[in-house]
Amino acid sequence: MAQYRIVSGSVAVISIQNPPVNALSAAVREGLLLSVRAAASDPLVRSVVISGHNGPFCGGADIKEFGNVSHLESGPHLVEIFESVEALAKPVVAAIEGFALGGGLELALACHYRFGHSEARVGLPEVSLGLLPGAGGSQRLPRLLGVRAALDMIVTGRHVAAGEALKLGLLDRLTDGNTVDAAVRFAQSAEGKPLDDRRLGNRPCPPLENIDAFFEEALIHARGRARGAAAPLACVQAVRGAATLPFLKGMELEKRLMETLMTSGQAQASRYCFFTERGAARWTTPTGARWDTCRARPISTAAVIGLGTMGRGITVALARAGLSVVAVETQEHQLDEAQRAVSRMLKGGGGVSYSADLQAAAGADLVVEAVFEDMAVKEEIFKQLSSVCKPGALLATNTSSLDIDRLASCTLRPEQVLGLHFFAPAHVMRLLEVVSGPRTSPQTVAAAMQLGRRMGKVSVAVGNCPGFVGNRMLKPYLEQAYFLLEEGASPELVDAALEEFGFPMGVFKMSDLSGLDIGWRVRKEEGLTGPGVTADQPMRTRRGRRYSPLGDLMCEEGRYGQKTGRGWYLYDRPGARVARSDPWLRSFLEEYRERHGLLARRIDQQEVLERCLYALINEGFRVLEDGVAASPQNIDAIYVFGYGWPKHRGGPMFYAAQVGLARVLEGLEKYHKAHPDSPHLQPCSLLRRLVASGSPPIHKWSEVVKGHRSQL
Ligand SMILES: CC(C)(COP(=O)(O)OP(=O)(O)OC[C@H]1O[C@@H](n2cnc3c(N)ncnc32)[C@H](O)[C@@H]1OP(=O)(O)O)[C@@H](O)C(=O)NCCC(=O)NCCSC(=O)CC(=O)CCCCCCCCCCCCC(=O)O
Numbered sequence: 001m002a003q004y005r006i007v008s009g010s011v012a013v014i015s016i017q018n019p020p021v022n023a024l025s026a027a028v029r030e031g032l033l034l035s036v037r038a039a040a041s042d043p044l045v046r047s048v049v050i051s052g053h054n055g056p057f058c059g060g061a062d063i064k065e066f067g068n069v070s071h072l073e074s075g076p077h078l079v080e081i082f083e084s085v086e087a088l089a090k091p092v093v094a095a096i097e098g099f100a101l102g103g104g105l106e107l108a109l110a111c112h113y114r115f116g117h118s119e120a121r122v123g124l125p126e127v128s129l130g131l132l133p134g135a136g137g138s139q140r141l142p143r144l145l146g147v148r149a150a151l152d153m154i155v156t157g158r159h160v161a162a163g164e165a166l167k168l169g170l171l172d173r174l175t176d177g178n179t180v181d182a183a184v185r186f187a188q189s190a191e192g193k194p195l196d197d198r199r200l201g202n203r204p205c206p207p208l209e210n211i212d213a214f215f216e217e218a219l220i221h222a223r224g225r226a227r228g229a230a231a232p233l234a235c236v237q238a239v240r241g242a243a244t245l246p247f248l249k250g251m252e253l254e255k256r257l258m259e260t261l262m263t264s265g266q267a268q269a270s271r272y273c274f275f276t277e278r279g280a281a282r283w284t285t286p287t288g289a290r291w292d293t294c295r296a297r298p299i300s301t302a303a304v305i306g307l308g309t310m311g312r313g314i315t316v317a318l319a320r321a322g323l324s325v326v327a328v329e330t331q332e333h334q335l336d337e338a339q340r341a342v343s344r345m346l347k348g349g350g351g352v353s354y355s356a357d358l359q360a361a362a363g364a365d366l367v368v369e370a371v372f373e374d375m376a377v378k379e380e381i382f383k384q385l386s387s388v389c390k391p392g393a394l395l396a397t398n399t400s401s402l403d404i405d406r407l408a409s410c411t412l413r414p415e416q417v418l419g420l421h422f423f424a425p426a427h428v429m430r431l432l433e434v435v436s437g438p439r440t441s442p443q444t445v446a447a448a449m450q451l452g453r454r455m456g457k458v459s460v461a462v463g464n465c466p467g468f469v470g471n472r473m474l475k476p477y478l479e480q481a482y483f484l485l486e487e488g489a490s491p492e493l494v495d496a497a498l499e500e501f502g503f504p505m506g507v508f509k510m511s512d513l514s515g516l517d518i519g520w521r522v523r524k525e526e527g528l529t530g531p532g533v534t535a536d537q538p539m540r541t542r543r544g545r546r547y548s549p550l551g552d553l554m555c556e557e558g559r560y561g562q563k564t565g566r567g568w569y570l571y572d573r574p575g576a577r578v579a580r581s582d583p584w585l586r587s588f589l590e591e592y593r594e595r596h597g598l599l600a601r602r603i604d605q606q607e608v609l610e611r612c613l614y615a616l617i618n619e620g621f622r623v624l625e626d627g628v629a630a631s632p633q634n635i636d637a638i639y640v641f642g643y644g645w646p647k648h649r650g651g652p653m654f655y656a657a658q659v660g661l662a663r664v665l666e667g668l669e670k671y672h673k674a675h676p677d678s679p680h681l682q683p684c685s686l687l688r689r690l691v692a693s694g695s696p697p698i699h700k701w702s703e704v705v706k707g708h709r710s711q712l
């Protein structure tokens with residue numbers, strides 16, 4: 001809807017009204033066009049101000065309508081409305097508070113002037129929805145800012161703060177006061193003045209030298225960053241149209257590109273991610289506790305125990321969220337180094353104090369333990385925390401796979417114990433797995449979820465099992481990658497397939513980055529390798545299943561990855577980042593295959609993808625079956641925000657639905673038949689049941705999962 005009123009005798013104020021973000025739904029579009037027409041035909045009206053009702057200007061087109069062509073097509077089209085706004089013979093001023101995003105900014109670009117509040121932000125984030133600014137934004141913005149600045153905004157989709165927008169010339173004026181009042185005063189002062197050169201559709205794009213070379217380079221750059229996503233490339237094409245074509249021809253190009261994107265699987269996947277991210281906040285537990293009814297304890301002080309890789313990042317994340325943090329580390333050199341690193345990241349002290357004594361945690365509302373992944377060490381710390389910490393304090397562990405319930409048992413407050421599984425680097429990565437054990441109280445979950453939001457994380461409530469959701473699913477993925485090496489693949493081949501799929505790095509590069517020794521320690525704890533394994537045990541079998549000792553052998557050679565300068569790849573020096581192929585590894589793999597009588601065969605990228613991804617997806621279905629994740633959407637949020645799963649592919653469960661559940665099942669059956677000693681390839685019963693019930697759409701899977709015991 002749009003409100004229409006006349007103020008100061010001559011100014012029509014049109015206010016977009018569609019909480020919470022004033023999105024341009026069919027009803028809003030209808031109201032907007034009627035209001036513009038009313039302003040045009042009313043002789044008393046001499047100028048117009050367009051604003052958002054109750055704060056935000058406009059969050060853009062209504063994304064909820066995108067999946068439904070009939071919704072999209074009902075009501076006037078945005079392009080038509082914006083043309084009417086631009087063509088109005090009376091000055092139109094956009095009064096931007098909060099944000100003007102996507103279609104919201106495109107509306108402002110169709111206005112003749114743009115007034116912004118000093119705290120507002122603007123942007124064209126369509127690219128992250130697998131789209132381009134398809135209501136004239138790709139054509140008007142370059143005409144206003146020039147090609148370089150416009151291309152940057154459109155291809156990255158970044159939000160631009162008001163101050164920068166003013167410098168770029170995107171906003172004409174800023175105000176700290178009431179934006180609508182200021183815009184009304186300005187509109188009156190512009191009444192009767194010529195508008196021709198204020199209409200961006202009338203303007204040529206500012207000239208650019210070597211235009212062909214510029215766009216060739218822009219395309220190469222965008223392709224490099226897009227990881228297979230089509231939208232950034234379409235954005236470059238559309239901006240090129242703005243730079244080289246008359247406005248109306250450019251609009252036709254924009255429309256053609258938009259039609260292709262809008263109906264693509266990539267846009268569908270990206271949209272799904274948008275709602276998945278927000279949906280994760282709506283957690284529930286089997287006891288009936290819910291995000292909207294459960295009260296969270298306020299948390300204002302925290303202690304972090306262990307200041308290694310993770311502890312430092314967690315300290316920064318908590319401090320940036322406004323908590324006062326005490327950071328505890330027993331090793332003196334680590335404490336000094338951590339203090340310097342944290343101060344650097346926080347650009348100063350930032351409310352953090354340091355101590356070598358666990359007693360310093362006594363007053364904290366929340367403690368996050370981030371010491372070595374060693375159950376005995378962690379148990380000892382939880383025992384101490386239970387007596388040191390004040391009643392009511394929450395005790396969290398950042399373990400990546402250990403049993404939360406066992407740690408809870410070391411305390412006298414098991415209902416206040418939980419996992420807060422951050423991802424490295426903890427102050428950068430968006431994901432937080434909030435792990436509840438069987439005795440964790442809903443209030444504890446509520447407090448952790450609220451804290452996650454304060455830290456700007458996508459927090460997902462999960463149940464307690466080895467590896468929780470993300471790492472549990474990663475295990476079969478890694479395992480298949482190792483098996484593929486045994487069968488003839490190289491790390492380069494496997495990584496290339498996964499990177500082409502859209503991961504920022506393949507599994508072996510990722511393993512080099514995080515350190516091969518982490519998995520080695522876990523396998524030793526599990527008794528899969530190390531002194532507990534007797535010499536008479538076959539090297540490639542554990543507990544009746546196929547096992548690859550390749551990772552263990554690499555660690556025995558001191559090849560831990562980037563930190564030692566050698567892993568699956570070679571690095572110039574320890575800590576260096578650029579991976580190079582290592583001839584040593586090729587010989588090592590050849591000797592290994594020879595020793596174990598394995599014949600190397602030709603493996604193609606399709607097999608790499610299917611073996612690795614289907615095994616991971618299969619475990620995802622088991623996770624759902626076991627009730628460790630509440631929904632496939634939550635699993636997908638974990639993979640997109642924690643593991644680099646490409647957004648334009650929606651997440652593993654969405655991908656499975658898009659590929660077709662029957663095809664995934666068929667693939668797993670085929671590979672399991674070829675590798676019967678690899679149980680991760682055996683299709684899980686939930687996948688079979690979903691296929692048997694006709695492969696329902698992903699939002700209906702819960703009906704088939706129903707009846708399973710939830711661990712949440
Ligand atoms: C706006 C935000 C920055 C606010 O953030 P915050 O305050 O943190 O709140 P949130 O929790 O994010 O959101 C609150 C609530 O609002 C929902 N929501 C947010 N934005 C939208 C929206 N735009 N539409 C609908 N709903 C929205 C959100 O989901 C939350 O609700 P909940 O999920 O229930 O919790 C932040 O929200 C944000 O960044 N929003 C997205 C901004 C954005 O990306 N905007 C761009 C939208 S796309 C756009 O504008 C497209 C265009 O350029 C024009 C398209 C023209 C269409 C023409 C189609 C032509 C093609 C023809 C098709 C052919 C068909 C055929 O041929 O078959």
Ligand SMILES: NC(=O)C1=CN([C@@H]2O[C@H](COP(=O)(O)OP(=O)(O)OC[C@H]3O[C@@H](n4cnc5c(N)ncnc54)[C@H](O)[C@@H]3O)[C@@H](O)[C@H]2O)C=CC1
Pocket residue numbers: 305306307308309310311328329330331334370371372373374377381398399400401421422423424514
């Ligand atoms: N490294 C990673 O990528 C991730 C690790 N994790 C988990 O986070 C935890 C920490 O891992 P990292 O930071 O990588 O380890 P790390 O080895 O870098 O750091 C551990 C720190 O804890 C300190 N410490 C040990 N005992 C202590 C005690 N009693 N009191 C105070 N400090 C003590 C050590 O001196 C060291 O500085 C582990 O449980 C790990 O599984 C979770 C997610 C990702």
